[in-house]
Amino acid sequence: MIRYVNATDSLTSLQLTGFFEGWPTPPSPERHLILLRKSDEIVLAVESASEKVVGFITAITDGVLCAYIPLLEVLPPFRRQGIGKELVRRMLRSLEGLYMVDLLCDPQLREFYASLGMNPATGMMIRNYRVQSGSKEQRARGKQQGNATRKTAHSGLQE
Numbered sequence: 001m002i003r004y005v006n007a008t009d010s011l012t013s014l015q016l017t018g019f020f021e022g023w024p025t026p027p028s029p030e031r032h033l034i035l036l037r038k039s040d041e042i043v044l045a046v047e048s049a050s051e052k053v054v055g056f057i058t059a060i061t062d063g064v065l066c067a068y069i070p071l072l073e074v075l076p077p078f079r080r081q082g083i084g085k086e087l088v089r090r091m092l093r094s095l096e097g098l099y100m101v102d103l104l105c106d107p108q109l110r111e112f113y114a115s116l117g118m119n120p121a122t123g124m125m126i127r128n129y130r131v132q133s134g135s136k137e138q139r140a141r142g143k144q145q146g147n148a149t150r151k152t153a154h155s156g157l158q159e
């Protein structure tokens, strides 16, 4: 049986294995737990027999007008059983009353989101693959490199 929860109070990183399928440098389960705790809204699908998280969705919101849904994933063995749609449905319900709820997706998932009442749009993005795991060390290095790049670009402008 799958149950859906909105809190991380009793959650441990041991319950969070197998996510970020296909990511070259995925966040560790420990970093995953932190990103769940820091998100404004989350919904987790938990398999009752194993107490493992088998799906999750996160949202970041200003609580006034806007929300963004950065992450949704269901573990491969649990896909095509309605869990992904249920996670989105529950998240959209949590975000009800906001003016805009946005996300980016691959073209093949347009139908998936359209069936949940969302409309297609055009998006833009940046991906810093060197900080993909979200580890503290990677982020610190990424910031230093970013600063160095900005300084170079800035001094280039002054010349």
Ligand SMILES: CC(C)(COP(=O)(O)OP(=O)(O)OC[C@H]1O[C@@H](n2cnc3c(N)ncnc32)[C@H](O)[C@@H]1OP(=O)(O)O)[C@@H](O)C(=O)NCCC(=O)NCCS
Pocket: 071, 072, 073, 074, 075, 078, 079, 080, 081, 082, 083, 084, 085, 086, 103, 104, 105, 106, 108, 109, 111, 112
């Ligand atoms: C996208 C994802 C969350 C869907 O989860 P799910 O639990 O399998 O979805 P559901 O069972 O609720 O919905 C299934 C329906 O969604 C559509 N769908 C789901 N995954 C799809 C995919 N990869 N491509 C096209 N359609 C898909 C189909 O219409 C499917 O219906 P069907 O099984 O009758 O064909 C899951 O495939 C996943 O985790 N993918 C990897 C991460 C990802 O792409 N996340 C989305 C980021 S925008």
